[in-house]
Amino acid sequence: MISQELKKVILTQLDLDDFDLQDETMATQVPGWDSLNHVNIILAVEKHFNIKFKSYEVLRLKDVGDLQKLVDTKTGK
Amino acid sequence: MPNTIKFENIWNLLGYKPNEPLLFNTSLFLFLFFGLIIIYNLIKYNKHARVSLLIIFSFYFYYLAAGYYAGILILSTIINFFLGRWIAGTESFPIKRIFLVLALILNIALLGYFKYTNFFLQIINDFRGTEFSPLAIFLPIGISFYTFKALTYIFDIYYDTMKPTKNFFDFLLYLVFFPNVLMGPIDRAAKFIPQIEKEPFLSKDDLGRATLLICTGLLKTVVISSYLEDNFLSRVFEFPLRYTGVENLLAIYTYALRLYCDFSGYTDLAIAISLLLGFKIMDNFNSPFKAASIADFWRRWHISLSTWLLDYLFKPIQISLRGLKMWGNIIALVVTFFICGLWHGAGWNFILWGTYFGVLMSIAIIIQKPKIKLYKALKIYNTKILKFFQIVITFHFIAFSFLIFRLSNLQTIKDMINQITDFFHAEVFLQFIEKMPLIFGLIVIGFISHFLPVKFYTWMKKTVTALPLAGKIALLVIVIWIAAQFKSADIQPFVYFQF
Known part of the structure; x- marks a missing residue:
């Protein structure tokens, strides 16, 4: 389940009003989430939650659900 | 004995x-x-x-x-x-x-x-x-x-x-x-x-797709690529000064087509052969000359390499340099395409060729925002006319890059460009069509079939799939016969072998 907070950070960064983000949603399915923009989203998530990812943690993410899990682990949820 | x-x-x-x-x-x-x-x-x-x-x-x-x-x-x-x-x-x-x-x-x-x-x-x-x-x-x-x-x-x-x-x-x-x-x-x-x-299973759709891919693969590699190389390209590229700007320009365009047909035709055959053995391997091309930007081109050209570079080289560099924001992207792009060039061959022209794309894409990132502003001010943003020009311009950047790819000798590149700018002779174009109708016809057919809408390819796949087995065999026999007619001389080695 994607939290409203994470969803808001991603959609704001992508300049999207709304988009149905599910656990299994992949970056390529979301308008504007391309390989160049990917890094901006990661930065925005790190900044918003005040966390720091390791490179390999980001590189192994397959979908938004994985990102949510990573954020949860880092924020201690 | x-x-x-x-x-x-x-x-x-x-x-x-x-x-x-x-x-x-x-x-x-x-x-x-x-x-x-x-x-x-x-x-x-x-x-x-x-x-x-x-x-x-x-x-x-x-x-x-x-x-x-x-x-x-x-x-x-x-x-x-x-x-x-x-x-x-x-x-x-x-x-x-x-x-x-x-x-x-x-x-x-x-x-x-x-x-x-x-x-x-x-x-x-x-x-x-x-x-x-x-x-x-x-x-x-x-x-x-x-x-x-x-x-x-x-x-x-x-x-x-x-x-x-x-x-x-x-x-x-x-x-x-x-x-x-x-x-x-x-x-x-x-x-x-x-x-x-998994036990190999060849569905009706797979058989239809494989049949069509064998046809397109043979037509692209033998009829278009080899024939145009032997009978047109090799001559102009060897002595560009013997030809006018018209032929030099046509040779540059045609070489882009030949490289595409050669490599994507080989891929078509590889995919078809794999399908017949029950394996689905990844696709490598998606009408690359329809690209409206260099980044778009690399999403359509040699996809298995570009996604490899994206996943295992670009992303790791980009993520580890994310603190540098846009500059992290730029460094990652230039390094990735430098390696992309070097992967293609041990030669300065390949390194130059790769780096050229890295630099072009970096410039595209830097000017992206002002460019969109300009398009919006001119009221052409997201219009068909803009897309048309983007495709034409992108194609020229790509065709020029292939010149570097083919020629390790900068003088020949200079000669070809000079012939185009100083010795064009537009009237030669009509003579070219008249004297070499087959070559010109193949170039036109090659480009038209490339730019046909995806719907057409889907329709072809359906039609071939619907054919009875005898019909599929007959189609293959016809295509093999056509290919054999064009194979007048020895086969040209596929360009990508040297890598």
Whole structure:
């Protein structure tokens, strides 16, 4: 389940009003989430939650659900 | 001793001949593949039997291209199979990383020794100003492709997006699989290895797709690529000053078409052959000249390489430099495309060719925002007319890049450009059409078929799939007959072999 907070950070960064983000949603399915923009989203998530990812943690993410899990682990949820 | 002579003939036909790999579009391949398919279908329900047959046939196929250097592939299989297992076998991240680095060093050392030793020695000697005679190092064909294939296995295990296979022979088959061992597509271990377990099944759709791909593959490689190369391109590129600007410009456009037809045609055949054996391998091209930007082009051209570079090179650099924001992207782009160039060959022209794309895409990032503002002010943002011009301009950037790709001699490039700017002679165009209708016709057909909407291809696939078996065979016979007519001289080697 994607939290409203994470969803808001991603959609704001992508300049999207709304988009149905599910656990299994992949970056390529979301308008504007391309390989160049990917890094901006990661930065925005790190900044918003005040966390720091390791490179390999980001590189192994397959979908938004994985990102949510990573954020949860880092924020201690 | 008539028998001895016969055996010698057979040995000559079926043995290793340097620089004469077995190409998919030869009658010998057709004959051998036909035999393979018959035996394969008899034994395909037994996994060991079908895997063994495919490995033996693939090794024979690869031996015809690389001789005894085919053994390097076994070395690569052993290294990567065990390192993959060790990476997965430990929970400790620092140890995983040590194995990853070891795998990278060994793979790059193997590739580097065969492919780049002379190039680097040349550079060192140039700096010193000393004389240098190249070492006799044989470049085993396909080493760049199978090394990159092996690395997808290592990286995906490291990132924990796939589990290593327990079966050494499954991994060996993945690396040596003959349809893509010489020229790709650089398939992913994570997609291929699970298919080895499954019983091969050829659906009606797959058979239709394979039939169509064999037709397009033969027409692209034999009719368009080889014919235009032999009868037009090689002449202009050898002596550009003998021709007017019209012919030089046409040659530049046509070379882009030839490179596409050659490489994507070979890929079509590789995909079709894999389908007939029950394997789905990744696609490599998606009408690349329809691209409206350089970034778009690289999403459509040699997709298996560009996604490899994106996943295993660009992203790691980009993520580790994310603090630099846009500049992190730019550094990642330039480094990635520098390596992309070097991967294509040990030569300055390849490095220049790759870096050219890195620089162009970096400029595109820098000017992206003001560019969109300008389009909006001019009220052309997201319009068809803008897209048309973007496609035309992108094509010119690409066609020019292929000039660097083909010619290591900058003077020839300068000569061709000079002929276009100073000695154009537009009237020659009509003469060209009149004197060389077949060549001009092939160029036009080549480009038109490239720009046809996707709907047309879908319709063709449906039509071919709906044909009864006899109809499919008749279609193949017609296409093979046409290809045979065009094969007037010896076959041109596929351009991508040298990598």
